[in-house]
Amino acid sequence: MxxxxxxxxxxxxxxxxxxxxxxxxxxxxxxxxxxxxxxxxxxxxxxxxxxxxxxxxxxxxxxxxxxxxxxxxxxxxxxxxxxxxxxxxxxxxxxxxxxxxxxxxxxxxxxxxxPAFYTPAGVGTQIAEGGLPWRYAADGTVATASPPREVRAFGGREYVLEEAxxxxxxxxxxxxxxxxxxxxxxxxxxxxxxxxxxxxxxxxxxxxxxxxxxxxxxxxxxxxxxxxxxxGGRSGKRIERTTTRPRPGTEAA
The missing domain is CATH 3.40.1080.10 (Glutaconate Coenzyme A-transferase)
Structure with a gap:
């Protein structure tokens, strides 16, 4: 094909x-x-x-x-x-x-x-508890917040449910x-x-x-x-920040 x-x-x-x-x-x-x-x-x-x-x-x-x-x-x-x-x-x-x-x-x-899986990442934070601002209103208040996630314990440790x-x-x-x-x-x-x-x-x-x-x-x-x-390949490859080491002999005194 x-x-x-x-x-x-x-x-x-x-x-x-x-x-x-x-x-x-x-x-x-x-x-x-x-x-x-x-x-x-x-x-x-x-x-x-x-x-x-x-x-x-x-x-x-x-x-x-x-x-x-x-x-x-x-x-x-x-x-x-x-x-x-x-x-x-x-x-x-x-x-x-x-x-x-x-x-x-x-x-x-x-x-x-x-469809979903459990992970320890985010347990005890707003990821699990909900309330993260997803969308603000024009006046700066929270219009839409993240919902709480299901948390379960496995082997004595808590995990939060995340959807695929x-x-x-x-x-x-x-x-x-x-x-x-x-x-x-x-x-x-x-x-x-x-x-x-x-x-x-x-x-x-x-x-x-x-x-x-x-x-x-x-x-x-x-x-x-x-x-x-x-x-493709015509758009080039951008670099966010160019960080280079000074060349020998050009260091500031």
């Missing part, structure tokens, strides 16, 4: 307004930027997005957020984006904050058909992909991408290189989880 599609615009053409979308990446690493741009150009709006973070003000998911296309975020880290903070605190954006490991496991569980995440669509970025949908990720760009791909009912992969077939030993994510592959 050849899963390669012509371009990013074609790949996202049937994503409707209001869709739930899981998006790969960690910070600005491994972000499917061309698929995100294609959604922006198409005008898709009302999106409920699951992603570790929401990009920055001018890149990644931040470009959709800036145009008001995202109405809800399920994330672990929301720093580096002033527009995100403004919309959240102003009541324009609903935000569910999830511990990072829990977010990863919720995505993996969704892809594996596991599945989404209408998943957008991921890989280094290489073949025509069967098998994907190979490069180094830390693997991050949330395989888990996101598993959680989507329809998964679209933007790859830097399309090959006829990957060697089985190179496959990080089997094609059973991937529905469409599009050649």
């Amino acid at each position: 050849d899963k390669v599609v012509a371009d990013a615009a074609t790949a996202v053409a049937d994503i409707p307004d209001g869709a739930s979308v899981a998006v790969g990446g960690f910070g600005l690493c491994g972000v499917p930027m061309e698929l995100i741009e294609a959604l922006r150009e198409r005008g898709t709006t009302g999106l409920r997005v699951v992603s570790n973070n929401c990009g920055v003000d001018d890149w990644g998911l931040g470009v959709l957020l800036a145009e008001g296309r995202i109405v809800r975020m399920t994330s672990s880290y929301v720093g580096e984006n002033k527009e995100f903070a403004r919309r959240y605190l102003g009541g324009e954006l609903e935000v569910e904050l999830v511990p990072q490991g829990t977010l990863a496991e919720r995505l993996r569980a969704g892809g594996c058909g596991i 995440i599945t989404t209408d669509v998943a957008l991921v970025r890989a280094d290489r992909g073949d025509r069967h949908g098998n994907l190979c990720f490069r180094s830390s760009a693997r991050n949330f991408n395989p888990l996101v791909a598993m959680a989507g009912r329809t998964t679209i992969a933007e790859v830097d290189e399309v090959v006829d077939a990957l060697d089985p030993d190179e496959v990080h994510l089997p094609g059973i989880f991937v529905d469409r592959v599009v050649a």
Whole structure:
């Protein structure tokens, strides 16, 4: 089965307004930027997005957020984006904050058909007790708060019940992909991408290189989880902060 599609615009053409979308990446690493741009150009709006973070003000998911296309975020880290903070605190954006490991496991569980699981992360906090502000009202009061979660004890230790995440669509970025949908990720760009791909009912992969077939030993994510592959790599790879060591002889006196 050849899963390669012509371009990013074609790949996202049937994503409707209001869709739930899981998006790969960690910070600005491994972000499917061309698929995100294609959604922006198409005008898709009302999106409920699951992603570790929401990009920055001018890149990644931040470009959709800036145009008001995202109405809800399920994330672990929301720093580096002033527009995100403004919309959240102003009541324009609903935000569910999830511990990072829990977010990863919720995505993996969704892809594996596991409806829920127990974890010690969040026990004794508002994650378990409820009351985390998901959405603020315009006057600064809490309009929507997180519900309390079920807590049970196993082996003398308490655990909180977390539900799996599945989404209408998943957008991921890989280094290489073949025509069967098998994907190979490069180094830390693997991050949330395989888990996101598993959680989507329809998964679209933007790859830097399309090959006829990957060697089985190179496959990080089997094609059973991937529905469409599009050649990408034109958006470049952004670095959030460049930190380098002074060259010898250039240190300040």
